[in-house]
Amino acid sequence: MNERERFEELPRDVRFLIQRSLDEPLADAEFAELQKTLKASKVAREFYLRLTQLHADLFSHKQAADLVREVQFEYPSEPPTRVEGFRLRLAALRPWGRVCDAWRAIPPRAAAALLIAGLGLGGGVGIWAAAHVYGPRDFASVPWNWRVESDVVARIESTHNLVWQIWESPETLPARGLRAGEMLRIDEGLLQIAYRNGVSVILQGPAVYEVRSSNGGKLFSGRISTTIPTDNVNLLVETPAGKLQLGVGHFGLVAENSASSRRLTFYGFDGSVRGESNAQFENLFGVVSHLSSGDAVLFDDAGLATRLALPVADEFPRQMPQPLVEAYPDKPIYLGNLFDDSMTASLTQAMESDAYNAAAETIDLGVAAVRIGGLDVDVRLAEDGVLFNFLNVGGGAAKVSGLPGNDTHRAISVALPIRTTGRLLEHDLADGSLPKVEEGVGIDANKLLTFELREIRRAGKLEGREMRFVADRAGMNDREHPLRNSLESAHANLIAVVSTESEVLTAHLNGQPVDVVRHGDVNAIDVDEATATRGLRYDGRFVRFDVPLPPHARFLSLVAVQLESEHHDHTVFSGARLEISPAAASVDSEAVDSEAVDSEVVDLEAVDLEAVDS
Incomplete structure (x- = not known):
């Protein structure tokens, strides 16, 4: 049985509902019905995925064609080299002729006053925009400075009130270096992991996390907060609901893994440049979502996403509690x-x-x-x-x-x-x-x-x-x-x-x-x-x-x-x-x-x- 024949087995009203969900907003009852259908039927999920990919491809092709036509009209001798830049420049060039005509009608003295005011206003706006959009990011990296064997990809950087999940007969890592495949199971407290590239991950108990490589790991359950210091590095986090790629910024993740559901909640607190994404999530069906600061989204194993309210950033600490250092008297240290x-x-x-x-x-x-x-x-x-x-x-x-x-x-x-x-x-x-x-x-x-x-x-x-x-x-x-x-x-x-x-x-x-x-x-x-x-x-x-x-x-x-x-x-x-x-x-x-x-x-x-x- 080919793909088309399998899709035709779906009831017509189900196919119609899925198609309409991609063209217009659904009523609450219809949305609930669609969600229930996708959870219950694998064929319905595959049909939804296929239509989503088709719509995305059509939309991308249409955008590309429109852009090519605009660029050819405005710049007949210069092919575009960067899409985002040209789209911004086109918006400014279209009314340029009318602006020039209006400028010729302004008296010279008024033109001079407007020029001075414009320079002042433009300079202020430019400074504000530079600071607001491209301003310095205060995501400090965790320095490595650790001469260890090359297979050590991360280390235990700090702990706070930490208890392993196995406590009656406790086990421990032989040292603080972490290699690919090391599984960390904590029952309570905080555990900070520092990667070679300066990325910091803080586990909050209870949580289960596996170090997979020098660029990330898998969060089986529990919550983590992470700080990506620069654009030059990223963190890859696998979860039961899909894969995340995180760029510069401060993020919180909560993974739920049970027999009944596998879900991931994403929180983007800050770090992205306005209008750009700094995170990317790919669900179990291959659908990719681009995320940025201010986003709070719940992804489930059926491929559905739900917007949430962004919590207080303190619930996902950016840094560990600072070590309490105080002078110790000259007494024995047992x-x-x-x-x-x-x-x-x-x-x-x-x-x-x-x-x-x-x-x-x-x-x-x-x-x-x-x-x-x-x-x-x-x-x-x-x-x-x-x-x-x-x-x-x-x-x-x-x-x-x-x-x-x-x-x-x-x-x-x-x-x-x-x-x-x-x-x-x-x-x-x-x-x-x-x-x-x-x-x-x-x-x-x-x-x-x-x-x-x-x-x-x-x-x-x-x-x-x-x-x-x-x-x-x-x-x-x-x-x-x-x-x-x-x-x-x-x-x-x-x-x-x-x-x-x-x-x-x-x-x-x-x-x-x-x-x-x-x-x-x-x-x-x-x-x-x-x-x-x-x-x-x-x-x-x-x-x-x-x-x-x-x-x-x-x-x-x-x-x-x-x-x-x-x-x-x-x-x-x-x-x-x-x-x-x-x-x-x-x-x-x-x-x-x-x-x-x-x-x-x-x-x-x-x-x-x-x-x-x-």
Whole structure:
């Protein structure tokens, strides 16, 4: 069956109604009937699309023919090179002869006065028009200035009160760089994405957005606001209802995606030159709509468009809330306290909001990277950090579920408080409802957690200050009763690496400073086999970290790697914090006193720890 035969199957009154809708406005009842028919019948939609394309082609051909005739009449020897320009000039040239005749009849003195008045009026109007139509646009681009791999097309620029949709067993991007195919699902809050070309996109939860390329992505559901800074770049946004191409300006988009309907609402707030479009939408049937500032249109999956009232622009923010920066006193900065705070929070706020069992995510203040497994190959300490290989000190590929946690060892089914007393419990595992025992960060074997020191300093106005990373006791968590094979075989190394974007400054293995060797672009710890395999076990022994952080240090990476096979390697950095110089690094007053500290390990068997609840 050909197209004509399929269209003839439509009732005659339906075809007549569709044809008349393109020639004249319909009554409300007729419009409702047409809308209902198009939603219900695929053939009716195809017929409507075919007629729409035919009308558009006929109208375009008629316009082109009329324009050619006008140009040939007015400019017989000069072919047109720009349609818009010639259409404007034609309107001015047609009455030119009558204007000249009238001018000859005006007395010379009156002509001079009119000339002066005209110059003044014309100059004022010209200045107003230039400012109003072609005036400067205040759409600032987001500078990239980020040396990362070429497949990184965008990055997480900022977050505010952000919560991922998966929160019971949270997941996180390994770093803040975004590659094609990265899916972002947020439940609440704001997430700003910055593309390489300076375009900024702000997601408002709940929303689902996929980064598709360096020029855009797909909004499956939710709302976004975006700012396109210049005419030289654009943003392509796919939606369930069609595709959008956005030029310079500020826009808001709302996508609805359900089993019953797929709709897109477009809001153009500002940015377009008067009379020109700065956005283009193509629906599922190939029909293109040109949009400009002031437009508010609802597009549905039936190909229909409905005009709406333009909302307040503040509902679609052009910029993220500015980071709250306030001076932080010379007090310890407990790293686990950062895990529940957005990138716009101040350091003071972060230290006050100590969310027990919070997970470390790259959307948090000061968290640059969280890598789970895959430490048997070269890895970047941060998206713009150096390459490091941990294979010779036990780095493995195995993944252990659960992100690093605040004051807990965090896993899918259980979350255990950090406890480093040297004495194992005599009963089975307990869940994270148990009260907090010690400050610190829990981390499994084959995981890497990198802190962005520059961001932490900015949040507390600590630029230029020397600091130290201190962990009073690091080793196996003993707030649990491990299985017998874990007691015998659990074996891990704990590592701290301080680096910039281009070099490793220091490295510490199980609390001791070690050398770093570089092979090409890849760094590695340079130790003998005995040192590399000594490791930490369930034997009541812990190590202490005291690591200098000079002002130019950018990253602090905490790494736990397995030795031998993975057996319940629940490692922790108890008391993990930053101490601000010039105060000397010291053990926190609430931590257990440990005086027996040698160059490698701390033996807690002789320490009285009756006060610690077992």
